[in-house]
Amino acid sequence: MNKNKRLKNPYYQSLIRKMALIVIIVSFTPLVMASCLILDYFHSSYHEKVYAHLGELVQKHQQNIDGFLTERLSNIRFLANSYDFEELSDESFLQNKLTVLQQDYGTVFEDLGVVNEKGLQVAYAGPFKLEKAEYSKADWFKKAMNSRYFISDVFMGLRGQPHFIVSVKSKWQGEWWILRATINFLEFNSLVENLRIGKTGFAFILNREKEFQTKLLIGSISDKKHYMDHFFEAAKVGNKGIHIVEKKDEFGNMKIYVGAFLKNNEWLLVCQQNTTDAFFDLNRVRKIGAVIFLLGGLGIISTAYLMSRRMVNRIATADKEKEMMNQQVIETGKLATIGELAAGIAHEINNPVAIMVEEAGWIEDLLEEEEFKEGENLNEFKRALKQIHTQGGRCKEITFKLLSFARKTDSRAEDVQVNDLIEEVVALSAQRARYGKVLINENLEKDLPFINISQSEMQQVFLNLINNACDAMEKKGGTIEIKTQLAGDYVEVEIADNGPGIAKANLARIFDPFFTTKPVGKGTGLGLSICYGIINKIGGKIDVRSVLDVGTTFRILLPLKKEKAQHTL
Template identity: 50%
Template sequence: MEPNITEDKTYYHTLRRNMLITVVVVSFMPLIFVSGIILYHFQTSYTEKVAAHIESLVNQHRLQIDTFLKERQNDILFLTDSYTFRELSDEAFLRKTFDIIRKEHGQVFQDLGVVDHEGRQVAYVGPYRLEKASYAGADWFRSAIKEHAYISDVFSGLRGTPHFIVASRGEWNGNPYILRATVDFQYFNRVVQEIRMGETGSAFIVNRKAELQTETSLDISKDDELLRNLMEQALKTKGDVQINVLEGDKTRAEKLYATGLLNNGNWALIYRQRMNDAFAEIYRTWWIALAVFIAGAVAIVTMAVIVSRRMIGRIKAADGEKEMMNQQVIESNRLASLGEMAAGIAHEINNPVAIMVEEAGWISDLLDEAEFHESENLDEFRTSLGQIKKQGIRCRDITHKLLSFARRSESERQLIKINDMVEEVVGLFSHQAKYSNVRIVTKYAEDLPYVHASQTELQQVLFNLINNALDALRPTGGKIVIMTGCEENMAVIEVKDNGPGIPRANLMRIFDPFYTTKPVGKGTGLGLSICYGILNNMGGKITVASSMGIGTNFRVFIPHQDMLPEAAPDSPPAAETALTETHQSPIGSP
């Protein structure tokens, strides 16, 4: 009986179609499920992180601006509390007082004046001709005469330029008087404009009437009602920074607003940024995830088609099953061998590198022969050969490190001369220091003991410390002093700069992962954390001492040959942070 060829084709076609659908559905379900969960948690955590960062940024600058205003207010209050109306109304005395204030605080105050209870300015010091000005009808005067201390809104007034008044009220012979000062608007405006993040994030200040108190490049001409609502919301929350996301229309993009109160609730600091800028990383991640998903979908469908065809082919070719199974076993063995070969590639690279280093040494020996001594390029040949040998050794170290990582083994440790290692790393920074107007000074102690450690890891520690010092000195130039020594059974490397120093509040956190004081996009916050981990694993430690305006001093302690890490205590000492306000004494000669 002849087999029904048509039925066979229909059967195999149906079987292949069902197998294809099953493979695709089974493969897509976990892909969609896992991808959705990961993206959801990433978006949630990143959104919270961005919101927290913006809230922290606004709150920090809000406190900074409030502190600035209160300090200026206290300066004026001090004068009214310390001197009488008669003394302050003496223009010679007032000018002397004004000069002292400007000498102490810079050009923050533009002028200083004394106004009697009728609004007449009886004494004035400043660049404007306001000696006999009358403020009886001015809004700020009517408000200031009722309060002990007062800060006005920004207005043009008699001088015709934006400014605001800081005033305090005093009493003389039963009548009130006002000591008022004008704050430099441009200085105050610059403090606010420093609040920037991303491409569209910036800040401005408004009063309760939604009137601008600082300059801004943002278009807020249509946002009066919105700004008033943000101000009212901030007042209801008693000063906490509020984050709002407001949807835009077809012509205005969705924006994020952060609002914090200033000046006892009379002003509000408002930070605005487009959502697509604030959460650009999320959108970028979504596009990447979409691309990966599409690529995965194509791969799944392709593999499903291939697998279904192969399976049907195997069923149809029953007589060739054994041969195909044998072939599959062979292919599996080849794949396993390929995996082992991949693990050995790094090892095989060492062979040509070793030949390269050996040949470089042989050529170096040839250059010692008399026939090459008169060559004009002899020094260049030797330098190039030295570089070939050095880079060959470096390649060997890199491949060894790759093998160590693949086999999860310890980094190769060896006996290291501290001074030679330091000199090699310092040489990497010679050109960079020159163009940054930074001078690197090295002071090496003699007869230092060997240390038993990974040279590449120690080089990474020293590289990070010198690089950080260069970053601190790059704006102004300066000096980096690198010293070696021995202290308490430890070899010590000291990296000291005369840069601006690290604020006391930041010292406790500089070894935390991802903590950085650099602008967004300029730093990862991992350098010092990695240094801490490397030294901690060696049984060593790292300390820091810093003084604002004087500089920063890092000290690295490494067990030397007489105290190897294997002989160190079970719990190696943690990195210490020296919270000192005085400069630390160096090792060796001052």
């Protein structure tokens, strides 16, 4: 297409690129900046929120567990303080106390036992048959003997089930004894198990040896040592609050670990959650944001491209029009110059023609002399001279008409007989028409009323139309029919040719300024628009009918003078 061809021009291509680029940069820069800023703020605040949430949760549980442990301890301590070794060594009494405890606290207390200094379980109350069990070699016993109160790590012990022990050391008759209680692991475990966050978050407890103190969800824990070190180190530094670490596990999943120390920094409560889970909302928002950003970006880019393309197309059209107009203005100027030149030549040509005619006249005079009278070719001479004379007259006539047209530019309205004007113009273009094998027929209604118009302008209109018709029929020749008649309040002038006609697409534009179908240098595209202007000015009408290959008819309606019209009617 013409349009695309125009846009292929490298200048317009680079213009499109530049405009699109500017639009894209201008719209993307704030978008990207705002997005980054918002994302960053949102990211950090959401992280903070999640961390705070997790921290709070863990802290609560830490307090919970710590509370649980100290409570259990104080239960036992209360027992140990309230009763002495002897009383508690009575198994039925002990059984009684266990029942009371179990009544108060449910199945938390699994059993009770009294162990003497040597590690022998003196009395026992509980489901297992552990009377007289020997604990002197047990790890917990050694530790329990070292402090007044003790809570052991989870271990299997004699019963072969995970459990841990709360013990209180007391002195009776100079000998140390220990009251110990076994805490139901499941009960304890439920404290931690309850700590479930999202889909992947769960908690567990580790001791200093990095052994699990709680039951784990199967397969959900990995190489713990690596991470735990961090918490222990943090603890060493003295940071006793909540520690939050984000690390990759061996599967490459980012995880958040929240740790809090329990039981005098012996145990570590760890809550872990996949970051994808923890930041699920954030990630979702990010994804949505990214999709919006992408779509928006695509929209901006395509809009920028299309818009700049369209605008450049407009510019290209405007440029082309301007170029055409410039060319036509130049063309008009050129033609005007040529016209002026022609007028000048017409002036000057009369002098040499006058001399030629006079010389011919002189020869004619000489032929009158006696000596030539007998001349054989006298008649031929005379005929030739007569011809020179006649042609000289014709020259004069031509230049006279030409100049009278060139000179008449005054737009003063006069009372004019349209037929006279037409005859004048036809005479002016007769020569041209003859060369173009164009026959001009006049069919003028006689005694038309006078019309008040500018003679020179009207002449221009007729000349233009006749010239156009001649141009149209240049190749094949043809006939121009000029008809005048009275039509109501108007004098109607029809100038019809039988040329190739005007294409329908052009028909609507022929009165537009600078519209021309003639090759460059031939027409200015102003002729018909000027005609239109002239006719319009005097309140007349000009219209056109055209059929391809049949011909074109211009019809001009010239208004009669009002009072004159009444006269003639």
